[in-house]
Amino acid sequence: MRESLAALLLVLLASPVLADPPAGFEDTVYVSSELSSATGMAWAPDGSGRLFITLKNGQVRVVRLENGAIATQPGKPTQPVTQLFASEPVVYTASECGLIGIAFDPNYVLNRYVYFFVTVSASEQRIVRYTDTGSTGTARTELVRGLPTRGANHNGGGIGFGPDGKLYWSIGDLGNGTGVNADLTSLAAKVGRASLDGTPANDNPFYDGVGPNSEYVWARGLRNPFTLTFQPATGLLWSNTVGDNYEQVFVIRKGDHGGYNNYENNQPAGFLSPVVKYRTNGTDSHPIATRGAVRAGGVATFTTTRHHGFRKGEKLTLDGVHDDEGVLDPSFKGSFYVSRVVSDTVFEVPLPGPDVTRSGGSATTQGLGGSITGGTFYDATLFPPEYRGNFIFGDFNSGQLTRVRLAGDNSVEAVDAWGSGYVSAVDVALGPDGALYSMSHTGGTLRRITPQATGQKLVVSGLNVRVFEGGQAAFTVRLAQAPTADVTVRVARTEGDMDLTVAGEDSLTFTPTNWSVPRAVVLAAATDADSSSDSATFTVSSSGLGSEAVTATTIDSNGARLVLSTTTLSVPEGSRGTFTVALSQRPTSSVIVTVARTAGDTDLVVTSGASVTFTPANWSVPQTVTLAAEQDADSEDGTASLTVAAPGLDARAVTVTEGDDEPLAPLITSSPETSAVVGVPYRYEVEVRARPAATFSLLSSVSGMAIDAATGVMTWTPSAPGTVEVAVQVANGVAPDARQDFLLTVKEDAPPRAVLTRPAEGERVSGTTAEFFGDCVDEVGCTRALFYVDGVLAYTDVRSDNPFFFGGEPSRWDTTGLTPGRHVVRFVVEDTAGQTGEAEVAVCVGEGPCDPVAPDGGVEAGGCSCGVAPVGSLAWLGLALLALRRRREGARAP
Numbered sequence: 065m066r067e068s069l070a071a072l073l074l075v076l077l078a079s080p081v082l083a084d085p086p087a088g089f090e091d092t093v094y095v096s097s098e099l100s101s102a103t104g105m106a107w108a109p110d111g112s113g114r115l116f117i118t119l120k121n122g123q124v125r126v127v128r129l130e131n132g133a134i135a136t137q138p139g140k141p142t143q144p145v146t147q148l149f150a151s152e153p154v155v156y157t158a159s160e161c162g163l164i165g166i167a168f169d170p171n172y173v174l175n176r177y178v179y180f181f182v183t184v185s186a187s188e189q190r191i192v193r194y195t196d197t198g199s200t201g202t203a204r205t206e207l208v209r210g211l212p213t214r215g216a217n218h219n220g221g222g223i224g225f226g227p228d229g230k231l232y233w234s235i236g237d238l239g240n241g242t243g244v245n246a247d248l249t250s251l252a253a254k255v256g257r258a259s260l261d262g263t264p265a266n267d268n269p270f271y272d273g274v275g276p277n278s279e280y281v282w283a284r285g286l287r288n289p290f291t292l293t294f295q296p297a298t299g300l301l302w303s304n305t306v307g308d309n310y311e312q313v314f315v316i317r318k319g320d321h322g323g324y325n326n327y328e329n330n331q332p333a334g335f336l337s338p339v340v341k342y343r344t345n346g347t348d349s350h351p352i353a354t355r356g357a358v359r360a361g362g363v364a365t366f367t368t369t370r371h372h373g374f375r376k377g378e379k380l381t382l383d384g385v386h387d388d389e390g391v392l393d394p395s396f397k398g399s400f401y402v403s404r405v406v407s408d409t410v411f412e413v414p415l416p417g418p419d420v421t422r423s424g425g426s427a428t429t430q431g432l433g434g435s436i437t438g439g440t441f442y443d444a445t446l447f448p449p450e451y452r453g454n455f456i457f458g459d460f461n462s463g464q465l466t467r468v469r470l471a472g473d474n475s476v477e478a479v480d481a482w483g484s485g486y487v488s489a490v491d492v493a494l495g496p497d498g499a500l501y502s503m504s505h506t507g508g509t510l511r512r513i514t515p516q517a518t519g520q521k522l523v524v525s526g527l528n529v530r531v532f533e534g535g536q537a538a539f540t541v542r543l544a545q546a547p548t549a550d551v552t553v554r555v556a557r558t559e560g561d562m563d564l565t566v567a568g569e570d571s572l573t574f575t576p577t578n579w580s581v582p583r584a585v586v587l588a589a590a591t592d593a594d595s596s597s598d599s600a601t602f603t604v605s606s607s608g609l610g611s612e613a614v615t616a617t618t619i620d621s622n623g624a625r626l627v628l629s630t631t632t633l634s635v636p637e638g639s640r641g642t643f644t645v646a647l648s649q650r651p652t653s654s655v656i657v658t659v660a661r662t663a664g665d666t667d668l669v670v671t672s673g674a675s676v677t678f679t680p681a682n683w684s685v686p687q688t689v690t691l692a693a694e695q696d697a698d699s700e701d702g703t704a705s706l707t708v709a710a711p712g713l714d715a716r717a718v719t720v721t722e723g724d725d726e727p728l729a730p731l732i733t734s735s736p737e738t739s740a741v742v743g744v745p746y747r748y749e750v751e752v753r754a755r756p757a758a759t760f761s762l763l764s765s766v767s768g769m770a771i772d773a774a775t776g777v778m779t780w781t782p783s784a785p786g787t788v789e790v791a792v793q794v795a796n797g798v799a800p801d802a803r804q805d806f807l808l809t810v811k812e813d814a815p816p817r818a819v820l821t822r823p824a825e826g827e828r829v830s831g832t833t834a835e836f837f838g839d840c841v842d843e844v845g846c847t848r849a850l851f852y853v854d855g856v857l858a859y860t861d862v863r864s865d866n867p868f869f870f871g872g873e874p875s876r877w878d879t880t881g882l883t884p885g886r887h888v889v890r891f892v893v894e895d896t897a898g899q900t901g902e903a904e905v906a907v908c909v910g911e912g913p914c915d916p917v918a919p920d921g922g923v924e925a926g927g928c929s930c931g932v933a934p935v936g937s938l939a940w941l942g943l944a945l946l947a948l949r950r951r952r953e954g955a956r957a958p
Contacts, residue, residue, distance in 0.1 A: 083463070083485035083502075085513055088448075092512040094134050094144045098125060099508035103164045103221065104291070104438060104491045105501070109526075110173050111538045111584025113496055114199065117503065117510075120162035122155030122182065123148060126199050127510070129497060132542070132580025134512065144510065149178075150194055150201030156183045156215060158865045160874065164221030169260070170229055170619055171535035172196075173586060179207070181223045181233060186215025186865070191223065191233060191262065207231075207262030208280075212252045214238045216866060217874070218306075222255075222292035227299030227530055227597075229619040230265050231258045232282065234289035234303060237324065239867075244325045245285060248277040253324060255289065255303065255316055256280035261625065266715055269319035273663075285322035285335070286314070291438040291491070296528035297453060297615075298474060304436045304457055305338075310373075311436040311459070312338035313468075329373045339476050340468055341375055345434030345461060345835075346828060348373065349426050357385050357396060357422040363403070364396070364415035366427060371408045374429070377468070377476030378402045380413070384425030393422050401478045430481060432466050433459025434835070435875060438491030444525040445612055446498030446544065447515055452527070456482065458489030458502060461833040461875050465489065465502065486511065488833065488875070496540040496582040498523040518544040522553065524604050524612045525582065531589040532619045534649060536567055539614055540582035541604055543574050550575050553606045555585050560600025563590040564616050589618045591652070596620060625649075626657065626708055626716045629686065635668065635693040636723040643718060644686035645708055647678050654679045657710045659689050659718075665702030667694045668720050693722040728755035730794040730802040740782050740810045743897075744844050750776035750804070754796045763791035763803070782810040813897050816842035818849075820891040820903035821867065828908045829879050836870035836877035838903065840893035852890040853882070868893065884910030 085091050101120040108114040113129030125146040128135050137143045152163055165181030172178070176196040183189045189211035194201035211233075213219050218236030226232055234255045237244050243252030248270050257280060259265050264279035271279045288306040295302055301316045310329040314322055314336055323335040331337045356367035366382075374380065378401065385396035400413040411427075439457025455468040465483040468476055488505040495501050500513040526539030541553055553572045557564065567588035574583075587602070598618045605611035625648040635641035645657055655678045659670055673689030693702075702722040709715040734751035750771070752758050760776040762769065766788045769780040778792070787809050794802040822835035829835075840846035849868030851859040861868045868891075870877040887909055892902040908914035 083483060083487075083511060085483045086467075088516055089483070089513055090516050092133070092514070093142055094127075094136070094510040094512070095142055096144050096146055096508045096510075098146045099127075099144075099503075099510065100506065101162075102490055102503050102505055102508070103162060104166050105493050105503045106166045106168060107493060107495055108172070108196070109168050109538060111496055111540045111582060111586075113582060115493070115495070115501070115510075116149060116166055116178065117146075118163045118166045118180065120157055120164070122152035122157075122163045124150045124163070124166070124180070124201065129495070129582065131578075132497060132582075134510070147199055149196075149199060150204070152180070152182050152192070153204075154184045156185050156213075158186070158215050158863070159867060159869075160217040160219050161186075161189075161213060161215060164219060165223035165233065167223045167225060167231075170225045170530060170537070171532040173536040173538055175535075179223060179231065181221050183213055183215075183219060185213075187213060189213050189219060189235070191231070208233075208256075208258060211235060211256075212238060212242065212250060214240065214242070216240075218288040220289055222289055222303065224292055224294055224301075226257075226294055226301065227617070227619060229260065229532060231260060231262070232256065232292065232301065234286065234292050236286065236288035236290070236306075241325055243284075244287075245323075246321075248281055248284065251278050251280055253284060253286050254278075254281050255283040255286065255292070255301070257282035259625065261627070263631070263716060282318060283316045283320040283322070283336075285320075285324045285327075287322075287324040287328070289314075290436070292316075293438075293440060295455075295474075296441055296443040296526075299530070299617075300474075302439070302455065304439055306435055307344055309344050310338070310341045311344055311433065313340035313436070313439075313455075313457070315339050330371065338375065340377070340479055341373070342432040342466075342479075343429060345830075347429045347431045349428040352385060352423070352425045352427065354423045355421050357425065358420075359396075359415055359417055359422075360419045362414060362416050363412055364400075365406070365410060365412050368409050368411075368427065372411060372427070373408075374402050374405060374411050374427070375476065376402055376405055377471075377478050379430050379479055380427045382413075382425060382427055385422045386424055387420075387422055393420070396422055396425065430479070431462075432481060433462030433464045435460040435833075437489055438493075440492045440494050440500075442494060442500065443527050444494055444498040444523065445521065445527070446518060446523045446525075447500075456492055456500065458486060458492050460488055460490060460505065461835070462831065463487045463489055463833070465492065483513065494525060496525050496584075497542060497580070498525045520545045520547070520609065522604055522606060522609050522612050523582075524614060527612070527614055529587060529614060529616045530619050531564065531587050531616055533563075533589050534591040536586050536588045537616070538584045538586045540584055541572060542582045543579040546576050546579050547574065548576065551579070551606055551609075553604060555602055555604050557600050558603040558613075560616075561598035561618075562600075563592055563598050564588070564600040564602075564618065565590075566602070585614075587616050589616075591649075594620075626710065627686075628708065628716055628718065631717065632719050632721075633691065634721045634723055635691055637667075637693050637726075638695050639693060640671070641691050641693070641720070642688050644688050645673075645676065646686045647683040650680050650683050651678065652680065655683075655710050657687075657708060659706055659708050661704050662707040664704030664720075665722060666704075667702055668692075668704040668722055669694060670706070691720060726755070727798045728753060729798040729800055730754035730758045730796050732792070732794060732802045732804045736790070736804070736806050736808070738806055738808055739843075740780075740808055741813045741843050742782055742785055742810060744781070744813065746778075746780045746782065746808075748778045750778065750792055750794065752776065752794050752802065754794065754798070754802075756796050756798075758794045758796040758802075761793050761795075763793050764789055766790065785810050785812055813844055813895070813899065814842075815899040816840050816846055816893045816895040816901040818891050818893045818901040818903040820905060823889065823905060823907045825905040826908065826914075827905075828911070828914075829877070830910055832878045832880055833875040834877040834879045835875055836889065836891075837867050837874065838891045838893075839866040840868060840895070840901070842893075842895045844896050846893050846895050848894050850892040850894070851877075852892065854887050855890075879909055882909045884912045886914040 127144045161183035169177035191208040195203040217239040220235035222234035237253040243250035270277045320336040323331040350368040395417045404412040467482040469478040471477040490505040531537040568586040629644040676687040706718040740746040771778040820838040848862040890904040
């Protein structure tokens with residue numbers, strides 16, 4: 065018996081770990097250690113067959129299609145060739161931070177711009193742009209700085225371009241509720257929107273100029289909008305938002321409010337409700353009321369005994385419905401899709417059968433996972449026709465791919481579990497070959513999903529194309545199978561606006577050898593005088609094969625944009641400063657640009673360049689605007705806002721600061737920390753406004769305490785608890801001197817406090833990607849966390865920042881080795897002094913009862929409480945398979 069099991073294990077060790085694609089589809093698996101810790105991916109939209117993959121550590125790597133398949137290493141058919149496109153110079157990777165978003169410019173075919181969302185420190189994220197030069201990133205430019213993070217989780221990272229040509233991104237609540245509800249001052253828990261140069265778009269819904277709002281806010285009330293994508297056919301923004309209790313997919317419009325953290329899948333009128341949702345790491349089951357199942361005309365109307373939270377298209381399992389005598393009615397049993405939500409307690413499903421009234425039973429939702437990740441719309445023709453326009457997304461916890469079918473009115477018609485086993489799926493993308501690609505965060509695994517049988521047909525990828533006015537965009541064409549002779553495919557505009565044309569080849573020849581290689585068809589859009597979008601239909605056809613239609617829509621450029629050399633300027637009092645302005649593209653007629661102070665200090669004056677004219681000949685030549693900071697009697701540094709504007713263009717703002725030269729008595733602007741810990745260095749930097757520069761001194765006498773006379777940095781290491789009086793003096797020769805007095809309380813270092821975030825008491829857990837993490841709260845800092853399961857140390861996470869994770873990162877607790885039932889988990893944190901704190905909860909593994917149980921036995925004295933079967937059984941094989949799974953998926957074994 066043991067020998068046969070060992071032989072089976074050897075076979076498994078030699079075989080790749082495969083996902084389970086849906087019926088009628090198959091996977092091709094590519095694995096590279098160079099792609100480990102992937103966070104997202106996107107295909108270059110020029111038809112070049114290059115897939116850009118972002119990695120958490122700041123690298124961007126490119127794999128490419130070659131002869132219709134991913135190019136692989138010689139002799140290694142599953143190992144792709146990768147090329148380094150760029151490596152971010154500064155990237156902060158704690159928790160969920162890092163390089164976490166990618167998008168291509170809507171005019172990429174011409175300008176070659178690629179955009180990335182990256183965490184650069186524990187307190188800042190940025191959007192940066194590279195120019196793609198031969199698959200190498202050049203001309204790195206920072207477009208949007210100061211995006212919020214706290215160096216932990218819920219950082220967002222979704223990024224993309226809308227049908228208006230604007231740049232959109234999403235950020236979560238930073239894991240601590242920052243920016244939720246009606247807080248418009250923060251970009252946390254928001255979708256932001258900017259012009260292509262990174263400045264706020266003037267028509268953003270909460271744009272208030274000099275007011276308190278963040279000018280970038282487009283929508284709000286989102287817990288963790290991890291990814292976003294724009295629906296090709298409609299241009300609508302779809303956001304996949306990770307939840308506390310529900311994973312939610314929102315269709316977001318201008319000014320929308322998702323309700324977090326007051327609401328989650330129970331948003332009232334006036335708030336945005338999800339179009340797709342599922343229970344986080346579980347299912348919902350709602351009882352049907354007495355005589356609450358009524359069938360009439362082939363439609364069943366159900367009334368639940370409580371708020372159900374179902375959504376149109378959601379798949380439910382109905383069971384236990386019975387007549388007045390308690391006899392079960394089998395016609396009310398099975399899986400059905402919600403066709404209409406009537407109210408919080410009433411919903412409908414199509415249900416053939418006679419008109420009857422029934423009672424009781426329940427309606428139970430699907431279990432789809434617990435951490436929704438990236439998704440894409442299937443906008444190609446390789447898959448069967450019923451897949452066109454479908455939305456397919458992944459889930460990190462379950463490894464599940466989910467398919468969303470849409471009705472003719474774009475509402476959700478059906479939501480189904482699709483493929484499974486796509487471990488740590490972080491993103492899904494449509495390739496130029498018409499295949500669907502799934503990328504795993506762990507193990508560097510890229511999967512290509514294709515139909516098993518297609519028949520010969522035209523494979524068009526990109527059935528809905530958006531083209532920037534004055535720019536170009538592309539879609540791709542290939543054949544589904546090898547032909548027996550050359551096949552000619554033609555592309556022609558068959559209806560619509562004549563401003564849209566085929567810019568490159570309109571006749572493509574495929575041979576028995578190159579039939580699988582996608583060929584790019586490039587479309588161009590002329591610049592026109594109106595401000596509306598144009599559209600046209602291009603028909604792709606070939607003799608003997610069915611034709612396909614591609615819809616092209618323009619992104620109206622509204623002419624040129626203002627290009628400024630800077631948006632911030634400092635001018636010393638009594639001096640002058642300059643900046644330049646130009647246009648981004650040639651206008652059709654002269655454009656007059658005006659520069660005027662619209663707010664702030666009147667001592668800042670535009671002395672030349674208040675009105676400049678650009679013509680079709682000089683539009684790109686920068687013209688200079690000169691400012692003067694006039695002498696005044698005060699000692700304040702004045703500020704002013706300048707508005708640069710032109711008819712029909714987005715106005716731009718320039719912030720100008722006057723550097724005053726009047727003597728200024730010192731003024732302390734900082735507040736000290738008034739508590740300290742024995743043995744821990746205390747540091748306080750005294751900040752001051754003064755002209756000329758000030759010197760710092762201590763008036764108080766505290767043993768060992770010192771202050772740097774030039775910088776104002778105070779240092780001290782307290783040796784005993786108690787309270788000391790501190791007095792700081794600042795002088796610069798201008799009366800009066802400044803003084804700050806405060807009491808500093810010193811206490812002994814207290815043990816840390818363990819805050820176990822997941823799992824919660826009584827939570828049901830299962831699978832290989834359960835959540836087990838928490839925070840360490842301490843005055844000084846923590847060094848590690850220990851994770852116990854049934855009293856046995858299962859993992860130690862060593863780090864200096866919160867949160868601490870089982871497995872070192874989210875969703876790495878493998879519960880498959882635990883017996884179904886009740887188990888106790890303990891989270892122990894340790895501070896720099898070696899003191900500990902802990903938190904403990906009981907969880908339920910699997911779907912069975914969870915009464916307290918004794919630890920599983922074993923052959924060692926005292927038994928084993930690790931939750932596995934005795935060694936004398938098949939447990940050794942289970943452990944070996946668990947180790948195999950971890951090795952294949954890139955997990956870090958405890």
